[in-house]
Amino acid sequence: MAHPEALDGSNAPAHATVIAKAARTAILQGFIGSLLMVVGSVGVGWLASSSALIRTPLFIMARTSPVGVILCTVMLCLGALLLLRSWLRIAQRIGGWNGSAHPVLRRALWMWSVPLMFSLPLFSRDSYAYIGQGRLMEQGVDPYTNGISALSNYFSLGPDKMWTEAPTPYGPLWLWFEQGAVWLSAGVPEFALVPFRLAALAGVLLLAVYVPRLAALHGVNPERALWLGVLNPVLLFNFIASAHNDSLMLGLVVAGLYFASVKRPVLGIVLITASIAIKPITLIALPFAGLLWAGARAGWGRRMICWTATLALSMGLLAATGMVNGLGFGWLGALQTPGAVWIWYAPVGLLAHTAGFVVGLFDGPGVPVTDVIQTIGTAVSALAIVWLAVRTPGRGIAMRAPTDGESEFNKTVLRRMAWAFAAVVVLAPVIQPWYMVWLLVFFTVTGIADGPQLRTVFYLTAFFTLIALTDQLSVFPWIPLAVVRGVAIAIAVLFIAYLVFYDKKTHVLFRPRRGILKFKPKP
Template identity: 90%
Template structure:
């Protein structure tokens, strides 16, 4: 329960540092907040519409799609002018959304319950247009269709890649993954199979269930991120803005239709119910999340700690860990028995060693060292594999250490925390660091991995000042990465030119926000406050 002291503290909190709103006239009435935030919400809505328009020219389409033969798609996708125009609209739209996200917090000022309807309105206005775009920045949705077809044809997606299908290239998946086994759990396989069945394998129709699943994940986050944050004394409205309205989340979950959206929504809902002592329901939801994407197995030991409670010793902890693991594995085993695939997803979890990204520290180190060793005639590839395996091993050890060393009662435990909310907050904070270890020590860091960490840290509190500025910089960086990474361009149009346009627009706009925009540049600098609103005379 949120105390009055908590409300007083949070209403006076700032966006950039604790003293910024000391003498501010930030609006506190709902009508005033709505009016103050109107321009920011509208700006984000326009940005979202521009992204939809841009997706016509550079969004991902299956080569078998009938849309390619329609006049508007022909104009937008087959000529350099059309492609570049769509690229410009896409970039400006996403960057307007980024600015809107920053500005809506400035316009709201102090965080209080009156801001919640305004934030929800912004979420709907920014997210709904993206439901009608072509998949952006990722072809994973087409891989989902291929995996659904594997299920429809009775093939095991844990041992067969999409290339086992006839004419698989017409489905539109990334060639990098056509030979790879499916890394998803049984629940997502059923969703994929259902999408293919209801659409009669028409790609455009098969995308709709994936969009709806992504939207369902965002709705779960919009409901349970504020509730989970409030349990820990963190302002729920600020958490809704920071963790759910974030443009990197909306771009990668709605525009890209990633299954991470439903995965994350289910695990956050599950953690909430375990925290309020409804452990069975919570563990069922967490298991459903694992059955989407098994990375959320990491949450299980921490869910067991929440179930055990602050006063639990080693005996009760071991009992709750065993019950948590038993219930979850039992449900997963039942799902594997029904689909006949068992625990086949366990063998498909490891990312192929050849895949890495330059801004992933372990990937960069492993491949740089491997290249240098190979340059001198040494075993470059084995060295790369060893470094990447070491990163995985260290992240696994970090998970165990963070779970075992959570404060409690018993021999060898750190000093106990008798306060239940504080204990729960500590457990979830340790869980956030466990996920961070897995992400940072992986050879690949995708933009949507940042969203996992943002949500987990948000519900336990992201402090004003350096921590919040870090979120701003990471949000700007991963928006830039999304805009300049995967654009669908026909082979006769120079991709270097199109990507150069995207890079120029994105870098220039972000530099403007950080250094020159009179409204937003203060957010990226130390010891600066938010825009102080003055009432109209």
């Protein structure tokens, strides 16, 4: 899966110099794109309703007039799409995937990420829900049974109305972090955002360290994995620009899986448990961590012991945190919170709500039909997790048999885990863009081949970039949202069509040919 050397016979230092020069334009283009996104966020990024920034001349000019909002929307879209093109081009400019590419990719990660740390929250206002949940914790209100609407003047934070009545779906470690962020900021929303951005950056840094290491354990090129799984613009948009806690959740679980793979299971399980204590979806990783602990030659007896020990250690740590904060395992009851909505491109959500709508047209039980279909999807995903965890590794989805070596066994286990997460995502009624990032990282560390698999990543990256740019834009009620969204859709669709069909450099990547190998930098 690794690409051959771009320069035959060149030594490492010369190659490092050549690829650094070759990638310079792509890195700079992405840096400019990130800066444009920061400027655009002034007009359409999310602000707390009570923010003092809205009363400053710059924000008044950018947010209160149609011209200012549309101009900021144009800059945001062009910036994000430039970053998408830069990500595609940097792989072409590097040419060969060897150790000399690592510092170039690391430089690109810093130059693309650091500007986004200074933007207003983009594409999501979950960070304001985090602040509200932190205030609930400060006031001693159980966030597992109360939404942030229990706060006085909660609307001044500007959270998504969809979640104001819903209990928090996050674990106890994240609740403590939210409480600490609110305490440190003295209740000022702009200051409270800083810890969340730092947590998101920490998650990306963990991924930058452990995705290449975990990939290398499985014979997958680590530099290519770093580019494909960590520098992906959808990851940067949703983890850095949006400040989602999924960043730290994913970074911790990947680090935990790495240590479990190198036979440090206790440390690995502790890290995975920390990930669960941020967002409990990573409970899915526990049975697969138990398999890594058991090893390639383990029989059913040893597997059962390792599964039991993994569960006992993880649940023991979670029980201890529940005792300390007095909330116990309250997060279990809130696990269904994200499933309370649906989205049109989620197959199960679309099927369930279309069927319910049709049945309702004929005076039938439309809502129960919708609920039954969504429940079936959840049940099938749960069965898929069990099947993938207990079936003998080495026989099944996309993996060769047998798995005699420890490395191949570990690769098989993690590939099955990736499919388990995929089952949960695909069979859910809602698929958020950052769910794609989970799957991208899990599949990357076990290998995404050139050809159809890599092109699928390119198309999904383009699609979820389009979704991000056209979904959640913060626009005042007197600004015509349809016009602003229409501008965003037009720019995004035209730019992506250009990349796919007309751009002489990038269109080859979306066709059935190995476009990345076509460019060879010259010394």
